[in-house]
Amino acid sequence: MTGAHNKQNWWVHVLMMAFCFVMFYPVLWWIGASFKSTPEISLPTLFPKVWLWQNYTEGWMALPKYTFTRFFMNSLKLNVATTIIHVISASLVAFGFARLTFPLKGLWFSILLMTLMLPGQVTLIPQYTMFHSFDWINTYLPLIVPSAMGGAFFIFLIVQFIRGIPRELDESAKIDGCTWFGIYLRIIMPLTLPALITVTIFSFIWGWDEYFGPLIYLNTVDKYTVPLALRMFIDSQSAVPWGQLLAVSLLSVLPPVIIFFLAQKHFVEGIATSGLKG
Secondary structure, X not given: OHHHHHHHHHHHHHHHXXXXXXXXXXXXXXXXXOOOOHHHHOOOOOOOOOOOOHHHHHHHOOOOOOOHHHXXXXXXXXXXXXXHHXXXXXXXXXXXXXXXXXXXXXXXXXXXXXXHHOOHHHHHHHHHHHHHHOOOXXXXXXHHHHHHHOOHHHHHHHHHHHOOOOOHHHHHHHXXXXXXXXXXXXXXXXXXXXXXXXXXXXXXXXXXXXOHHHHHHOOOHHHOOHHHXXXXXXXXXXXXXXXXXXXXXXXXXXXXXXXXXXXXXXXXXXXXXXXXXO
């Protein structure tokens, strides 16, 4: 029985490895193609015959007047700011909906959830008009300030997590003289760490990949983010050096991947222990 069981597990592992290879194959091709010349990219080979390491250095400096260092720093500063604001504002609003009592609380929460079904294109023109009247066009403010509203998805996620935290902790804190803000800061925030890390991951990844917002509000190249720079890389070349483009685009996905894997440990630990609550 033990031998048959081990044999069955062996086949399961083989199938899982084969499935993982199929899923990971496009990434392997992407990595290999980033070292190829443009004519060789069309060949049905996974890795190049001659590895062109200069695709990375030449692609990094391919745009006139600017290197991709500027665009990476622009994206990094913008997304760090929006992520921090998202975490703070979403957790504050979620704490209010989950723990406080105020008039029309259910109605406001329903309206909040309804905004999840509202396409962004519907609010694009009113938002642009409003930000233009504020003289915010060609600044990062239209991309940063809306994050102070928390985001309906992030608020809903944290509300559901807070509702799983026993209210007896709040009552004990009140007896000890803790205010509502103290309860939020000293009890709710530490216990909602898994949800806050999830918000951090989603906010940073979605913001890093955002193309439409920066395209609408940013006009000068020195303020461009990485997605806009990659688009400009294609437009500025008469014959696109695909190897260089793939090399730079591969580098562009590293920050979100690094953020995810750095936070994954805390995220998994938090989810594993959250089942003990309630």
